[in-house]
Amino acid sequence: MSPRAACDIEALADDAWLLRFGDRIDPELNAAVHAMAARLRARQPGWLRDLVPAYASLGVFFDPAEDAARVHGELLALVDEASPTVSGQRASGGDCSPLPLLAGEGVPRLVEIPVLYGGEHGSDLESSASELGLSPAELIARHTAGDYTVAMIGFAPGFPYLSGLDPALALPRLATPRARVAAGSVAIGGAQTGIYPRESPGGWRVLGRTPWVLFDPDRQAPTRLLPGDRVRFRAIDADEFARLGRGQDTAS
Amino acid sequence: MTRTLHVLAPGLLTTVQDRGRGGWRHLGVALAGALDSDAASLANRLVGNAADAAVLELTLRGPTLRFDAPARVALAGAATAMRFDGECVPCGRPVDLPAGTLELGALRGGARAWLAIDGGIDVAPVLGSRSTDLRGGFGGWEGRALRAGDALPLGATHARPIDAPRAPAWWIDPADDAQLPIRYCPSVHPAATALARRAWSVSASSNRQGLRLQGDALASTGGDGVSEPVAPGTIQLPADGGPIVLLRDAQTVGGYAKLGHVVAADLPRLAQCVPGQPLHFAPVDAATAHRLACAARARIARIGVMIDARLAAV
Numbered sequence: 074m075s076p077r078a079a080c081d082i083e084a085l086a087d088d089a090w091l092l093r094f095g096d097r098i099d100p101e102l103n104a105a106v107h108a109m110a111a112r113l114r115a116r117q118p119g120w121l122r123d124l125v126p127a128y129a130s131l132g133v134f135f136d137p138a139e140d141a142a143r144v145h146g147e148l149l150a151l152v153d154e155a156s157p158t159v160s161g162q163r164a165s166g167g168d169c170s171p172l173p174l175l176a177g178e179g180v181p182r183l184v185e186i187p188v189l190y191g192g193e194h195g196s197d198l199e200s201s202a203s204e205l206g207l208s209p210a211e212l213i214a215r216h217t218a219g220d221y222t223v224a225m226i227g228f229a230p231g232f233p234y235l236s237g238l239d240p241a242l243a244l245p246r247l248a249t250p251r252a253r254v255a256a257g258s259v260a261i262g263g264a265q266t267g268i269y270p271r272e273s274p275g276g277w278r279v280l281g282r283t284p285w286v287l288f289d290p291d292r293q294a295p296t297r298l299l300p301g302d303r304v305r306f307r308a309i310d311a312d313e314f315a316r317l318g319r320g321q322d323t324a325s
Numbered sequence: 326m327t328r329t330l331h332v333l334a335p336g337l338l339t340t341v342q343d344r345g346r347g348g349w350r351h352l353g354v355a356l357a358g359a360l361d362s363d364a365a366s367l368a369n370r371l372v373g374n375a376a377d378a379a380v381l382e383l384t385l386r387g388p389t390l391r392f393d394a395p396a397r398v399a400l401a402g403a404a405t406a407m408r409f410d411g412e413c414v415p416c417g418r419p420v421d422l423p424a425g426t427l428e429l430g431a432l433r434g435g436a437r438a439w440l441a442i443d444g445g446i447d448v449a450p451v452l453g454s455r456s457t458d459l460r461g462g463f464g465g466w467e468g469r470a471l472r473a474g475d476a477l478p479l480g481a482t483h484a485r486p487i488d489a490p491r492a493p494a495w496w497i498d499p500a501d502d503a504q505l506p507i508r509y510c511p512s513v514h515p516a517a518t519a520l521a522r523r524a525w526s527v528s529a530s531s532n533r534q535g536l537r538l539q540g541d542a543l544a545s546t547g548g549d550g551v552s553e554p555v556a557p558g559t560i561q562l563p564a565d566g567g568p569i570v571l572l573r574d575a576q577t578v579g580g581y582a583k584l585g586h587v588v589a590a591d592l593p594r595l596a597q598c599v600p601g602q603p604l605h606f607a608p609v610d611a612a613t614a615h616r617l618a619c620a621a622r623a624r625i626a627r628i629g630v631m632i633d634a635r636l637a638a639v
Contacts, residue, residue, distance in 0.1 A: 084510055086556040087589035087614050098551055110351075123350040125554035127578050132554025134350065137589060138622075141615065226353040227552065227578035230461040234552070271462070288352075290451045290463040296352045 080105070080130075080152055082145060088122070088137040090148060095129040098264075100236060102129040103224045107301035112151060120144055126300045127225045128234070183303045186268070186283050188217075188259050189314040194282035201244055201261065201278045213308055215239050216280060221266065221304040231270035231288025231296045235304055238266045250276035257282045259306065270296075281308075284318035328394040328479040330442065332471045333426065336388035340533075341446050341465035341477070342439075343379045346454035350577045356557060357456040357464065358573050359439055360533065360596030363625045364401040367497060368441035370632050371399035371419045378445030378480070379455035381471075383438045385599070387429025388471060395484040397421050397443040402499060403435030403597060409490045417496035419636070423487050435499070435597035444480030459533060460574055495635055497628055500593075506607035507570075507594065509560060510614055511585040516543040516562060520584050521606045525568070529600035533574040535561075536595055538604065542566025545582065552580040558592055560584040570595060590617035 085091040092109060095102040110126045113133065120139040125132030135144045190213045191198040202212040221237040228234075243264040251274060254260070258269045260277035269275055270287035287297050298304065309317070332339075342365065345358025359365035359382055366376035381388070387405050400407060400416045407414045410425045416438075432438055448455050448466055457465025466477055511517035520543065528537035543566045555561070559571045561581035570587055571579075572595060587595065588609060598604065609617075 083512070084586065084611060085554060086558050086586045087510075087618055089554075089556050091554060093553075096551055122347050125350045125577050127553045128551045130553040132350070132556070132577075134347075134556070137618065141611065225552070225578060226351065228353065228576060230353045230355075230458070230463075232353055288461075290354075290458075290461070295349070295354070295452060300351055 080109075082148055082152075084141075085132055086134075087141065088139075089132055089134040090141075090145060092131040092133060092148065092152065093129065094131075098128050098224070098236065100222065103222065103236060106131045109152070110300070112154075116151070118144075118147060125225075125227075127227070128236075182299075183305065184298060185305050185307050186259075186285060186297075187309040187313065187317055188281040188283050188306045189309055189311060190216075190259075190281035192311075194255070194258070194314075195280045197247075197260075197278040198280050201280065204244065205242065212242070212280070215242055216261075216266070217306045217308050219266075219306070221306075223298050223300050223302045223304060226296065226298070226300055229270060229273065229288075230290070231298075233267055233287070233298045233304070235266045235268075238264055240264065242266075244278050246276040247278065250274055251279075254279060255282060257285065257287065259283060282314075284314050284321060286321055328392070328396065328444070328482060330446070330477040330479055331391040331393065332388055332473055332475040332477070333391055334389040335471040335473055335475075336383055336429065337386040338384035339388045339471045340382050340457040340459065340469075341379050341448055341455055341471075342382045342457060343455045344377045345573060346452055346456055346458065346464065349452050350554075353577050354452060355458055355460065355575060355577065356573050357454065357458045359456075360437055360573055361402060361439070361593035363593055363621070364499070364596075365439040365441070367625065367628060367632070368399045368401035368439045369445075370629050371401070371417075371497070371636075372397045372441045372443040373419075373483070373636070374441055374443060374445050378441065379448060379465075380442070381440040381446065383429060383432060383440060385436055386431050387438065387440075389426065389428045391426045392422060392424050394482070395421070395423050395486055396479070396482060397484050398427065399441050400429070400438050401441070401497070402438035403432040404499075405432050405438060406430045412490060414490045415492050415496060417498065418492050420490055420492040421484060421487055422490050434503075436599045437596045442479055443484060444482045447478040447480040458574070460576075493635065497632065500624070502594070503597070505594075506605040507587055507591050508607050508609045508614070508617065509558075509585050509587045509591075510611055511608045512583050514562065514582055514584050515546070516582075517584045518608055519543055520560065520568060521608050525604045525606070527598045527600055527602045527604055528567075531598070531600065533572055535572055535575060536570040536598055538568045538570070540567075543568065543584075550580055550582065552578045555579040555583070556586065558587040558589070560586060572596070588614035588617055590614070590621040 123134035254275035262277035462468040
C-alpha cells in the first residue's frame with residue numbers, strides 16, 4: 074500500500090478530538106483508522122478514555138482535566154509516525170497490549186459467523202434474490218463468499234457495520250421499516266451488510282439469522298465482534314442453528 | 326442491615342444513574358449517566374456518598390418512594406415540593422428521614438433533579454457502571470425507567486433511628502445562569518454560525534438521547550454523510566434543518582452534518598431545558614470553552630468543600 078497523507082484533527086467535544094482520514098467509505102481509509110486506533114491503544118497514554126473507530130475517522134476521548142492542546146500535540150506526533158506505514162501497523166498489531174479500560178480489543182481476528190438463511194429467519198431472502206435476478210441459493214453463496222470487515226460498531230450497542238459486500242448484492246432499504254427485526258438477523262441495507270444485535274425496528278433486508286448473541290453486557294467481552302475484525306458468514310441448517318443457540322445459553 | 330427502596334409511583338421518567346459508562350464507546354455503548362453529573366455528585370456529597378454513587382434522576386415529575394429504614398437523602402438540580410409522610414422537607418441539603426414515604430412532586434425551574442440516598446442505589450454495575458442505558462436496555466434497574474412496585478437495594482448506611490425528618494438550615498443553590506445563551510464551538514459547516522443568529526425552542530420530542538430544537542430551519546447541505554463519531558454536546562443538523570443537540574444517551578456514531586459542539590461547562594444546563602423553553606446559542610472559541618470548564622470545575626470543588634465543612638460542623 075502506498076504511503077498515506079496525515080489525517081486532519083478536528084474538535085469533537087471539549088474532551089475529544091476527531092481524527093479524519095477522509096470522508097468516504099473506503100477499505101484503505103478504514104484500515105488507516107483501525108491502525109491508528111491500535112497504535113493509540115498500544116501507547117496507552119494516561120489521558121485516553123475512549124476510542125471510537127468509524128469508517129473514515131477516529132474519535133479520541135481524553136480525561137477532561139487534561140490539557141486539550143497537549144493531547145492534540147501528542148496525536149499529531151503519532152499521526153506523523155504512523156502515516157508512512159499504515160498498512161504495516163495493522164499487520165504487526167500483535168504486540169498491542171489492550172488498555173484495561175478498552176477491555177480486550179486487540180489484534181484483528183477472522184471471525185466466522187453461522188447463519189441460517191431463509192425461511193422464518195430470513196423473510197427477505199426470496200424477494201431479495203428475485204430482485205437481484207438470482208436464485209436464493211446463489212444469493213446465499215455470494216453472501217457467504219464475501220470477505221467482510223467490521224468497519225465500525227455503532228447505531229446500537231454491538232451493531233457491526235460490515236464493509237466488503239459484493240456490490241452486485243446492494244439492495245435498497247425497505248420502503249416501510251419493520252416494527253420488529255429479531256436479534257441476530259443478518260441483513261443488507263444499501264451497500265452494507267450487518268447484524269441486528271437486539272430485537273429492534275429496522276428497514277434492512279433480512280436474509281437470515283445467526284444463533285449467536287452479538288451483544289451481552291453481562292459478559293466479560295460484551296461483543297462477539299470488535300472493530301477491525303474480519304468476518305465471514307457460514308450457512309448452517311436448522312439443526313445446527315438450534316444446537317448453537319442452546320450451547321450459547323449454557324456458555325453465558 | 327439491608328435496606329430497600331420501594332417505588333410506589335414512578336414519576337414521569339425516573340432512572341438509576343451514576344457518572345456514566347466510559348471505555349466502551351468503540352462497541353457502540355453510550356456514555357449514559359446523570360445528565361448533570363456535577364449536580365448528581367453534589368447530591369451525593371450532601372449525603373456522604375462517593376461522587377460516583379448511583380442516584381435517581383428525576384424528569385419533570387418525581388416519584389413516590391417508601392423507605393423501609395432510616396435514610397439520609399438530598400435532592401439537587403431543579404427544585405420540587407418534597408413531602409415526607411405529608412410533611413414538607415427541603416431540597417438542596419441533607420435530610421435525615423425515618424422509615425416512611427417520600428413524595429416528590431412536579432419539578433420547578435428545570436426539567437431534572439437528582440436524588441441521592443446515603444449508601445447509594447446498590448444495583449449491580451454493568452460494564453463498570455450502574456447507569457441505566459435506556460436504548461440498550463441494560464444497567465441501572467433492569468435496563469429501564471422505574472415502575473410502581475420496583476424494590477431497589479440500597480447500600481450500607483450510618484443513619485441513626487429518628488422519629489421525624491431533620492434537616493439543617495443551610496442549603497446549596499443550583500447555578501442561576503438560565504438566561505445565558507448556550508455556548509458552543511462552531512464547526513466549519515456553512516450553517517454553524519447561523520445557529521447563534523436564530524431563536525430556538527426546545528421540542529417536546531427531546532429526551533436523554535438528544536435535545537431537539539424548533540425554529541426557522543437552517544440550510545441543510547442535504548443527505549447524510551459517512552457516519553463518524555459523535556459525543557454528548559455534538560450539534561447535529563438533519564436534512565429537515567432542525568438541529569439536535571446530543572446528550573448522554575447519544576449513539577456513538579452518526580451520519581448527520583455537525584454544526585459544532587456545546588462546551589462542557591454548559592452541558593448541565595441542557596439537562597434543565599423544558600419543552601417549549603426558548604434557547605439561544607453563542608459561539609465561543611476553544612480557549613473560552615477551556616476557561617469555562619475550569620471555572621465550572623472550580624465552582625463545584627468550592628461548593629463541595631463548603632458542604633464538607635458544614636457537614637463536619639453538624
